[in-house]
């Protein structure tokens with residue numbers, strides 16, 4: 001009998017992390033690999049935020065904090081939600097955790113009983129189904145298609161809901177597709193959710209600031225204020241402020257749920273790092289102008305990537321409205337043979353071929369519950385992106401029809 005619980009044996013490790021780690025192993029073995037599998041900005045954390053952290057250490061802010069987070073940070077979050085999202089929370093309706101990831105986990109842990117179903121549109125972030133399994137719920141994928149821009153429609157939602165449904169998890173802009181829900185997309189879903197009062201909405205807004213062109217970000221609690229009493233809005237500083245390693249996420253929602261999430265966190269990690277919390281205060285209250293600079297750089301890279309990916313025979317993608325990924329359809333390439341004679345049967349085979357032959361790490365779509373796609377991150381330097389796309393192009397044109 002092994003040591004692992006039945007619950008854990010059903011849980012898969014993250015494929016994005018696995019691809020990035022494999023790239024690192026190959027690099028350590030002397031192979032040149034360009035990593036386009038990562039989910040983090042390639043920019044450095046802005047200097048004024050780093051300085052705030054140094055000042056916090058020097059001021060002795062190095063001890064335990066309250067579970068929900070230091071008061072100045074929760075005040076800054078109340079103000080952020082008011083300023084940017086038109087959402088009103090009191091300070092005790094806010095909690096801070098070790099990244100948005102921990103808050104999603106705590107919310108599920110605090111609310112799921114056996115048999116409860118958690119719905120999410122797919123393609124979805126790799127962690128959603130696994131977190132649901134870990135916290136004792138049943139993950140329910142609602143497939144969306146490339147033809148409707150990977151946006152979940154009201155009829156598909158209605159068809160998936162039943163008396164066991166507990167949560168609908170929405171992520172906009174989406175990882176991995178970059179799809180952004182407009183206010184009217186959310187209104188249409190809200191209309192359905194009003195008929196299912198038991199269902200809560202988990203809005204994962206972590207890519208909020210990464211929307212391009214004239215696309216506008218929208219979030220459920222603001223679009224449908226009558227649903228705010230059963231909506232948890234989750235966000236964090238990782239993506240917008242290039243602070244992935246600092247591990248600061250936050251959530252606003254109904255008091256009863258926030259208190260229960262604090263109990264989960266209080267009995268596990270206690271709170272996120274005190275120094276990181278002070279840095280996050282400066283991030284949220286300080287100068288925001290660099291976000292526009294990040295956004296402009298991502299937008300230029302996105303346009304270049306979309307053009308170059310579509311120029312590769314057998315690969316295609318639409319222009320995503322947000323986040324920093326293109327989700328490319330590789331179905332035409334499946335079934336083809338590599339110069340070494342092996343047949344690419346799955347998106348995983350294709351991703352491994354790109355790693356070995358092109359020296360580029362991408363993530364197979366199956367990790368996001370979407371077979372036949374690859375996710376390419378453009379959170380990398382323009383030079384790396386140009387070299388990577390040229391190498392992918394060269395590897396793809398070497399594929400031939402497989403002889404049966």
Ligand SMILES: Cc1ncc(COP(=O)(O)O)c(C=O)c1O
Pocket residue numbers: 039098099100101102125171174175204206235236237238244247248249
């Ligand atoms: C969709 C989505 N939600 C949440 C997170 C977690 O972000 P963090 O825990 O760094 O705040 C990520 C990170 O990749 C993500 O892609």
